[in-house]
Amino acid sequence: MSYFEFLGQYGDRILSGTLVTMLLTVLATLLAVAVALAAGLMRMSRNGFVSGVATVYIEIFRGTSLLVQLYWIFFVLPLFGITLEKFTAGFVAVGMNLGAYGAELVRGAILSVPKGQWEAALALNMSPARRMRRVILPQALLIMLPSWGNLLIELLKGTALVALIAVADLMFQVKQINGTTFLSAQTFGTALIIYYVIARFMITPFMRWLERFMQRMVGRA
């Protein structure tokens, strides 16, 4: 079978898998950003309990494997009465995992906003919430955006693991096709190229654009 015949026959399954992978990536990214922001800010709280909760979350999710977390959420969480559908379990695991790494980025970026900015906001009598929202966070965002670019590629790669709990993403589809055709080079090779294209020609340019956009918003372009 030539490669074009292969694509003709299995193209739509590969395409539907690719769309699922993209959807998973978007949902997991939204979750990761929200969780990272919350945990990153909580980690810096002066309240010991609040920062403790964030630290425990960050250390647990950074200290174990994504695959372990995914299996735990999918197979063990139901025993505690929380049953997630496999698609949900998939993006929740990926989002929570990358969110823990993101939280450290958020914390690092906030800490690296120059001290004068904090003092200026204080001198202008801004409330802590307003200071964070209007002065510190926009600048922190600019600092951490390049690292988020790398993190999002890690996230995209992480979504491939949800195939192991039978979510029909790209990885799952090519595994299935490989199981019936044994055309491993074609199936897995195509998937490798698709993941590469998403990472290199969609996520990376998008993050570059976002960086430029944010720079303009903060007035640094």
Next chain:
Amino acid sequence: MFDWRWDFTIEILPRLIVATGNTLLAAGLGYAIAVVLGLVFALAQRTPSRALTFVVREAIEFIRSTPLVLQIFFVFYVGPQFGLRLSPWTAGMIAIGLHYASYLSEVYRGGLDSVPKGQWEAATSLNLSTARTYFRVVIPQALPPSLAGMGNYLVGIFKDTPMLSVIGVAELMHTATAIGSETYRFLEPYTLVGLIFLAISLPTAAGIRVFERWVRRKLGLS
């Protein structure tokens, strides 16, 4: 509902501990491959040949932006299609070693770039060969700034070894899944796996930070 069984926990613990040995072995072997191959990748980008630099650079980008689990499948299943049969361990070590070599090469690249140009000029004026300059002058100085990144990826490779279970390497995750499907109990095996990972990766990460500070002090860098 939630019922943790201690007798079952004690019963499966020995099997999980044996599997932990395999996990550590896989991480160690994979890391050893990655450390050496990563240096090759980094040095290959510093030759006068621009074609070689381009090819290696693109290959690294490709490996870094595609999922490791897919690469493991690729290495394991593509061989037999062309008559080359690899054992799960061999395929797994090649895949994980290559993956982390491409990460480590970026770490080395940063370290190598941080060595001042004057060091090269001094080595040239002392008539040292290129190989001697690298191994006796440049790499020793490039190492300390690379240590933090190298340490992170040591913990990283350890945490990525569960992916080897997909091709049947009998590491922790594989064993836990096997126990789960024999006994229909997933609570204890998967929770224990999580705890074992935490128990190893948190102290290792802390140890690496201490080691890094120690090296920097020894070399009089801080």
